[in-house]
Amino acid sequence: MQGDFDYDTAFSRNLGWVTEAEQGLLRGKRVAIAGMGGVGGVHLLTLARLGIGGFNIADFDRFDLANFNRQAGALVSTIGQPKVEVLRGMAEDINPGLNLSIFADGVDAANLDDFLEGVDLYVDALDFFAFSARRAVFSACRNRGIPAITAAPLGMGTAVLVFTEDSMSFDDYFGLAGCTEEEMAVRFLLGLSPGMLQRSYLADPSRVDLRARKGPSTIAACQICAGVTAVDALKLLLGRGEVLKAPWGYQFDAYRNRLKRTWRPGGHRNPLQRIGLWLGRRQLQRMKNTSEAGHE
Template sequence: MNGAFNYGAAFSRNIGWVTEDEQAALQRKRVAIAGMGGVGGVHLLTLARFGIGAFSIADFDTFDVVNFNRQAGAVVSTLGQPKAEVLSRMAKDINPELDVAMFPEGVSDANLDTFLDGADLYVDGLDFFAFAARRATFAACRRRGIPAITAAPLGMGVAFLCFTPESMSFEDYFCLDDCDENEMALRFLLGLSPAMLQRSYLADASRVNLAEHKGPSTIAACQLCAGVIATEGVKLLLGRGGVPVAPRGYQFDAYRNRFTRTWRPGGNRNPIQKIGLAIARRQLAGMKKASHHG
């Protein structure tokens, strides 16, 4: 069956938005993606359809029924199967010539250098609360000169940030040192989404529980993230088109029909961010109190 596959024909409809030479260049690129869950899996499949030729993918988890609302690859027939293996199969069904390096143990200090070997771009697909792995991965990308991008699925929208070797660093932007996990979660959320466009239509605040690492999510947001990641990722890989870098970013919320460019010099040290964090802490305390009384 693979004999019927032809790279040029398979991705010929990309030509026009990219040139034939650019498509050939994408075939030679490697993208590393940590996390094959809500956003990571759909990032992989979307970039595979753009004709990227090689991937390094990492995830230690298996598919569960609670993944069905948003995760590419989460279907009845894949229940209990490793996410990395399932997504690798799906990507190779799109392009049988793909070079996929799998890291079924996830990313860690022990394998980060191998995971990032040869990567032209890093795409963040880690779970929201995987702070240690995320910090280590972004730091390794900076050391190795690899652009690193993230798109957060928030409500029914997307918030985008890009960190390059020349931009503000992930650590300087988010300021995650010297705080507990709840505070890390608040700083990460507000850093991703300074405009917080999604906040006004949260229908049931009791579903947000930072202590238990739980929060609502939608497929609409995950697919918006994939479109943004693929677009900005291809621009970075081809060296064309402006990509905003930290402390600049943007958020698009489809539910509210709002697009906002964000700029937070100093990241979470910015005075506006500090006010936002103080408000978020009070709101979180109020939600906890209400849930205890309930």
């Protein structure tokens, strides 16, 4: 019951890694998360347990059976229910005092100002292929001076980039403007993970189908995303600790026991990145050929 809830007691075990004053600061912060699917739901619950007191969450989708392998709110009891409503209930079960606003139609040009109103940090959890919406949100964050984190679940690890008003911009880094959807997918993937640590253990390439907007996923990656995002969120919100900002990034792959820092000055224009994009296009074509052969 809410009457039995006490914020200071509920989050007292955070103390030591943060001070009492810092925990109070986190309680007063507001984080926007677009997408309540694979990573978004875990982001929300993790940041709620960190003691952050306010959230704006957006998603237009409902839970279905195909979400069960990775999405925090996907349960037999929630099939067919709106993701934002389910995750709001779960987050408020952690902290009944949350100041939480939902955007049940997702994020678009009409509600972007409201979605980012009063926000201290944006956490990207949009579907991989939501390129237009992602570009719009990151651009709006930059214009408002709101730091933005994207942590991609790749294989059994994560690749992380942080964009701030004094970092390289999202558009300059990825160069998605004017590209076809397949080219945007290659540029986004290679921009997130220039090291491509996950590539060597993909067991069945035919399961990657960019035209159908489908690919394999794991709960391990989603959980790792949420953990590293919470740490960068804490650093940004409290203003302490080193944060790698674009064109710096990093990828951690638990399967390969590897951590790789990446640096791509010039973003997609970097000579090494251009080589990687060329190789990525070739690999994509081979995967498409394999997929098409498997469907014949």
